[in-house]
Amino acid sequence: MTSDSGARVEVDVRAVSRIFRHRGGKEQVALKDVSFQLQAGRTLAIVGESGAGKSTLARLVAGLDNPSSGAILIEGERLRLRSGVPSPVQMVFQDPQDALDPRLSVGFSVAEPLRRLSNTQRRQRVAELMSLVGLNPSRMDERPGAFSGGQQQRIVIARALAAAPRVLVCDEPTSAVDVSVQAQIINLLLDLQSSLGFACLLVTHDLSVARVLADEVMVLRAGVVLEHTEADRFFGMPQADYSRQLLTAIRGQSLALV
Amino acid sequence: MIGVTGAEPLSGLEVTRLSVHAQQGTVKTLLVDDVSFAAPAGQTVGIVGETGAGKTLTVRAVAGLLPLRVHATGHLRIGPDAEADLDSESAMARIRGKKVGIVLQNPIAMFDPLMRIGRQIIEGVVLRKLYSADRAIERAAALFASLGLSELVLDLYPHQLSGGMSQRAAIAMALMSRPSVLVADEPTTALDANLRLEVLSLLGLVARDFDTSVILVSHDLGLVSHVCDTVVVMYAGRILEEGPTQDVLRTPQHPYTAALLSSSTTLDATPRRRLSVIPGQPPEPTDWPAACVFEPRCRHRFDLCAARRPVLHVDGSHAAACHLAFGAPAGFREDVERR
Numbered sequence: 001m002t003s004d005s006g007a008r009v010e011v012d013v014r015a016v017s018r019i020f021r022h023r024g025g026k027e028q029v030a031l032k033d034v035s036f037q038l039q040a041g042r043t044l045a046i047v048g049e050s051g052a053g054k055s056t057l058a059r060l061v062a063g064l065d066n067p068s069s070g071a072i073l074i075e076g077e078r079l080r081l082r083s084g085v086p087s088p089v090q091m092v093f094q095d096p097q098d099a100l101d102p103r104l105s106v107g108f109s110v111a112e113p114l115r116r117l118s119n120t121q122r123r124q125r126v127a128e129l130m131s132l133v134g135l136n137p138s139r140m141d142e143r144p145g146a147f148s149g150g151q152q153q154r155i156v157i158a159r160a161l162a163a164a165p166r167v168l169v170c171d172e173p174t175s176a177v178d179v180s181v182q183a184q185i186i187n188l189l190l191d192l193q194s195s196l197g198f199a200c201l202l203v204t205h206d207l208s209v210a211r212v213l214a215d216e217v218m219v220l221r222a223g224v225v226l227e228h229t230e231a232d233r234f235f236g237m238p239q240a241d242y243s244r245q246l247l248t249a250i251r252g253q254s255l256a257l258v
Numbered sequence: 259m260i261g262v263t264g265a266e267p268l269s270g271l272e273v274t275r276l277s278v279h280a281q282q283g284t285v286k287t288l289l290v291d292d293v294s295f296a297a298p299a300g301q302t303v304g305i306v307g308e309t310g311a312g313k314t315l316t317v318r319a320v321a322g323l324l325p326l327r328v329h330a331t332g333h334l335r336i337g338p339d340a341e342a343d344l345d346s347e348s349a350m351a352r353i354r355g356k357k358v359g360i361v362l363q364n365p366i367a368m369f370d371p372l373m374r375i376g377r378q379i380i381e382g383v384v385l386r387k388l389y390s391a392d393r394a395i396e397r398a399a400a401l402f403a404s405l406g407l408s409e410l411v412l413d414l415y416p417h418q419l420s421g422g423m424s425q426r427a428a429i430a431m432a433l434m435s436r437p438s439v440l441v442a443d444e445p446t447t448a449l450d451a452n453l454r455l456e457v458l459s460l461l462g463l464v465a466r467d468f469d470t471s472v473i474l475v476s477h478d479l480g481l482v483s484h485v486c487d488t489v490v491v492m493y494a495g496r497i498l499e500e501g502p503t504q505d506v507l508r509t510p511q512h513p514y515t516a517a518l519l520s521s522s523t524t525l526d527a528t529p530r531r532r533l534s535v536i537p538g539q540p541p542e543p544t545d546w547p548a549a550c551v552f553e554p555r556c557r558h559r560f561d562l563c564a565a566r567r568p569v570l571h572v573d574g575s576h577a578a579a580c581h582l583a584f585g586a587p588a589g590f591r592e593d594v595e596r597r
Contacts, residue, residue: 050421148539149309175447178308178477183521183533190532208523212533231529247525 007039009076010166010199011061016070018056018223030056031223033070040166041193043200045214045231047207047246053223054203055171061201062089062169075166086113086163094172096152100144106130106155107140113163129158133188150181157188161196168193171203186212207247211235219243269337270298270471271320271439276332276344278315278324278495280543287543289328290315291495297439297471299337302462304474304486304503306518308540312495313475317441319344320473322354336438355382359432363444365424368431369416376412379431388435401430404467405460422453429460433468440464443475458485479518483507488575491515494541494551499583501576511571511578514552550580558582 018031031053038044046054059065060072063079071078074088081087090113093099100109107126114122127137133154135147144152153173160168173189174182190213193200204210210217210231217234219227219242226240238244278290290312297303305313319330330344336357342349362368369378380394389397399409405426416424425445432440442461446454458474462485465472476482482489482503489506491499491514499512510516517536527533538555547553553563562581571583578584 151539179479180308180518180521180536182523183535186523187532187535190530206523208525208527211525211529212523212527212531214529235525235529 007041009037010040010074011036011038011201012073012076013037013057013061014071014073016057016060016067016072018053018060018065019068029223031060031067031220034220034223034225035070036218036225036228038167038199038201040199041197042215043193043202043213045202045204045210045217046220047204047210047217048220049205051222052220054205054220056223057220058091058169058171058201058203061167062091063087064091084115086165088163088165089167089169090160090163090165092153092156092160092168092170092173095176096149096156097144097176099156100152102144104143105141106144106147109144110140110155110159110162112159125162126158129162130155132161132192133158134184148181150177150184153177153181153185154188157185157192161192164196165198167199167201169201169203172205173202174209175204175206182209189213207235219246269469270296270301271473272296272335273316273320274333274335276316276319276330276334278312278319278328278330280328282327288546289495289543290319290330291546293332293492293495293497295490295497295500297473299438299469299471300465301487302465302472302474302485304476304482304489305492306476306479306482306489307492308477310494310540310543311492313492314443316492317360317443317473317475320439321358321360321441322350323360340438355386356388356435357437358439358441359435359437361425361428361432361440361442361445364448365421365428365445366416366448368428369424371416373415374412375414375416375419375427379412379427379434382431383434386435394434397434398430401433402427405430405464421449422456425449425453425457426460429457429464433464433470436468437470439471439473440468441473441475444477445474446476446481454481455484461485479507480522491518494546495543496551496579497570498552498580499576499578501574501578505576509576511573511576511583512552512580513556513558513582515578517557552580 013034013036016031016034020028020030046057048054060067063081079089110126110129111122114125117125126140130137130140135151135154174185177185202213214231217229217231218225219240221242227243238247274294276290276293280287280289293316307313318324320334324330332344334342334344340357342353376398379398380391383389384391384394398412402409402411407423407426419427446457449457458481461472461474464470474486486503489503490497493514499506499515506515510519520534521536536555549565549567550563553559568579568581570577570579573584
């Protein structure tokens with residue numbers, strides 16, 4: 001991908017492979033020789049069917065898993081996750097219900113990455129973050145169960161942003177929420193990215209979501225990059241046959257209007 | 259599968275004045291507010307709405323599967339010979355699991371991971387002595403064949419099935435007792451995009467071939483548009499709009515339906531441009547507006563909306579609970595001018 005636009009490269013994935021070894025020596029190649037760069041303020045959508053390696057790639061970039069070979073550099077350095085130090089890569093997961101501890105107040109969850117602040121500062125920051133994602137800060141002491149799915153996803157986004165990440169990895173951020181809430185979450189992500197300037201890695205199987213959010217699109221199939229191109233080009237004239245098939249399949253499923 | 263039913267109006271499911279409320283101590287919270295709809299045999303009805311709209315509770319009430327301390331009132335009629343008041347446990351016991359089959363969102367969660375698929379599928383009907391074990395296995399195999407599954411799947415464990423296969427198996431399980439109504443609650447949410455259409459078409463096929471009323475609950479208008487003959491749009495416990503799918507999608511009469519449609523993502527969207535959204539959130543059941551439930555979020559609201567609950571305005575088979583539906587209904591202009 002071009003990096004001649006001058007923007008800072010936040011994510012640099014270099015020839016990354018991830019092989020899972022099963023019992024009995026069977027090997028499963030989840031990702032094979034994947035390379036790309038992602039600049040600040042841009043969104044890369046990773047699309048493909050389930051099993052294509054999308055989530056594996058997301059987990060690798062977030063440092064939740066290590067590549068079998070190759071390297072991933074965040075802001076030019078290998079990511080080192082240390083307890084108590086928030087990572088510059090934060091994740092937004094598919095199902096906010098799974099991503100929030102039901103026993104903790106949402107304010108507590110959002111404040112997790114803010115342990116170094118004093119109590120007063122922390123509450124203030126949590127209030128700011130909740131307003132930022134469009135929630136009433138007065139509800140910070142309530143538990144996740146008191147919130148709707150869309151609100152929970154906002155809380156997850158607030159928590160991810162608490163650490164002021166350079167990279168936000170969103171794994172199917174809208175597939176567990178309603179259509180009208182999906183639009184709100186998409187707008188929220190667009191707004192937050194333009195004000196905060198983080199790089200965003202969006203994993204989605206929904207090409208129409210990629211259409212709205214992404215600057216560039218990467219198509220994965222069986223762990224291999226089939227195509228990585230600017231979003232306009234991808235949706236205008238996809239290069240790989242497989243991409244064309246994907247687009248046709250999705251067009252068949254979109255609203256049967258007119 | 260079944261011949262032509264003579265008495266047309268008596269076929270299928272008819273739900274009249276269904277309300278659901280939760281009881282917590284002395285506090286009663288209304289969760290579904292006076293919902294009536296019909297699902298004719300052989301047809302697929304989509305119930306669409308946001309989380310908390312009451313769509314799942316509505317179909318769970320129909321299936322007699324409400325959670326503890328959640329109660330329904332209203333009336334069910336299934337085919338010519340089955341009727342039940344929703345608040346009568348003994349009447350619902352005759353419906354539950356026999357007249358109404360249900361398919362849930364996550365097919366894997368419907369199966370016990372330690373039991374072979376076949377045994378689980380026949381368990382319910384054998385326990386209730388609807389079939390002997392041998393006959394039940396025969397029926398399961400026949401159902402599998404018509405749903406495009408190999409008989410061999412009966413001997414597999416749930417983890418050996420792909421998502422699409424397990425949803426098919428779940429549909430087969432729901433159909434075992436020859437229900438007149440098949441309820442599918444978000445049956446494709448847990449599936450891959452390329453499998454969704456497949457499972458949905460299967461539901462359409464079930465409706466036609468088994469002469470079943472299929473109720474498809476979904477939050478996705480786009481998916482519903484492909485398989486449903488009619489669609490019911492719910493919001494805050496009420497039906498806001500219903501009608502033939504294409505009418506509702508092409509000429510929505512309720513601002514909520516229109517707003518839902520315009521906030522959907524499409525491949526033709528302008529990249530990086532904010533979507534039009536419905537401002538705010540659906541109200542909590544404890545503070546549903548008394549007049550029009552959508553009024554606080556509606557772009558077209560005017561003084562009447564907060565004052566009077568809109569009735570369902572009907573135009574042929576298309577109906578909408580909005581004061582502005584189908585142009586200006588009788589009496590509507592005078593009301594406005596008088597204010």
